Amino acid sequence: MRKKIIIGNWKMFKNGEQTNAFFENFQEQTSTNLVVGIAAPYTNLHHLQSAKAKFSTMMMGAQNCHFEAQGAFTGEISTEMLQDFNLDFCLVGHSERRTYFNETNETINLKMKALLAKNMMPVLCVGETLEEFESGQTLAVIKTQLDEALVGIESISQVVVAYEPVWAIGTGKSASEAIAQDICKAIREHLAASHGQQQADELLIQYGGSVNNDNIVSYLSQPDVDGALIGSASLDPLKFVEILAHF
């Protein structure tokens, strides 16, 4: 049986003091069927590393990386540098990065490979815009995002996929459980065709987009939705703990 995986994506929120305050008020979940992670801004990664001493089962991650090991890329951080913080995972291809920072499927693919080479789990975000959703292109868009992000990657055993419809992120407009299930199932079927049934059956697929305490149970009770990527509802430690306590 696949485990559940819930990751908080803090985006560009919290300084060091606020990060420490989060962990002072956070309670680790003891359920062995649930994996919990936090993806924090770079400047908080050393706080996450310290928190790991107390919250040993939690996965700590970054929200972005550069694909080169080093070089003249002002302002960028390599996967090798991320390793200094003993990170478990890194988000890749979040729609905010695709939209505001011109991230392409090609650079996402390079980042995926760079992370896998350093044994960090990429959480590959895919999802369609409102326009694409309304014109019935959701599946075509997602299949292209998956195919191009996974070029040359034969094993997806260390990969998590997050389906996040762009129109549902930070808008308070979540997709219905039926949409989340349909698309997560389609992702699994598509990857079964490219990577084999076993890898697809074992793959953890999250839904993301305005997930909160009121809707998480209905999403995660869908057979192909294995978890959630949560933005705003992960910022308050007490609210996040409340969400995790369902599992």
Ligand code: PGA
């Ligand atoms: P949200 O963000 O939960 O605030 O909609 C989700 C995400 O962007 O990962």
